[in-house]
Amino acid sequence: MKYKKIIEGVFLKRPNRFIAQVLINGKEETVHVKNTGRCKELLLPGAKVILEDCTHNPNRKTKYSLISVWKENMLVNIDSQVPNSVIFQALKENKINGFESLISLKREVTFGNSRYDIYFESKDQKGFIEVKGATLENNYISMFPDAPTERGTKHALEMIEAIKQGYRGIILFLIQMKGPTIFRLNWQMDSKFSEAVKLASENGVEILAYDSIVKANSIEIGGPIEIDLNTKS
Numbered sequence: 001m002k003y004k005k006i007i008e009g010v011f012l013k014r015p016n017r018f019i020a021q022v023l024i025n026g027k028e029e030t031v032h033v034k035n036t037g038r039c040k041e042l043l044l045p046g047a048k049v050i051l052e053d054c055t056h057n058p059n060r061k062t063k064y065s066l067i068s069v070w071k072e073n074m075l076v077n078i079d080s081q082v083p084n085s086v087i088f089q090a091l092k093e094n095k096i097n098g099f100e101s102l103i104s105l106k107r108e109v110t111f112g113n114s115r116y117d118i119y120f121e122s123k124d125q126k127g128f129i130e131v132k133g134a135t136l137e138n139n140y141i142s143m144f145p146d147a148p149t150e151r152g153t154k155h156a157l158e159m160i161e162a163i164k165q166g167y168r169g170i171i172l173f174l175i176q177m178k179g180p181t182i183f184r185l186n187w188q189m190d191s192k193f194s195e196a197v198k199l200a201s202e203n204g205v206e207i208l209a210y211d212s213i214v215k216a217n218s219i220e221i222g223g224p225i226e227i228d229l230n231t232k233s
Helices: 082-092 150-164 191-202
Strands: 006-016 019-024 027-033 048-053 064-071 074-077 102-111 114-122 126-134 136-138 141-144 168-175 182-185 206-215 218-224 226-228
Touching: 006 027, 006 064, 019 048, 019 064, 074 206, 082 102, 082 114, 082 126, 082 168, 082 218, 102 150, 114 150, 126 141, 126 150, 141 168, 150 168, 150 191, 168 191, 182 191, 191 206, 206 226
Parallel strands: 027 064, 126 168, 141 182, 168 206, 182 226
Antiparallel strands: 006 019, 006 048, 019 027, 048 064, 064 074, 102 114, 114 126, 136 141, 206 218
């Protein structure tokens, strides 16, 4: 996933979850934030950020979109629209273990009352993949979610029903940075979602976690990292 044109800036403040004030070339600009999550540990006053330059689009209300932020020496992509595209492309390029012989890939496919991000088929199986982008990190531990997610809980529980009907079910957490060595559920933030994912895992749903290679103008899948579904601290 590549961005056509980017520019650097300095984060100032975030009046609401959709916009932020950023200093760009010495001028304060109102920019679109491509993530409605909290990102409180990332979007700190003075943080260096990367923005997508959209000045070529006269129909936009803002000239720029905030896509990444530097956390010390780690560049974290916070664009919530890219994880699905990154995983879809990785599947097409055989970069995810266990999905080497796919004959069909589709995006946004409904099962029951849920719409899953990716549907796939191979010669002997078919299934669904739900992709979650993780931007929360502490001491090289990645966690999800950073805010309560009723939708995520519903997806996890309904994935169990897909398993019962013979589908393969996967919840894949794409860690939108390179650095964390382990992935954990954020039990303190959303115990219902965490319990649902753990229950799904116990009923045959595969839980995967991959990190990302993040550059100023791009993000692509990295490699798998260790998963811990039980630790609640």
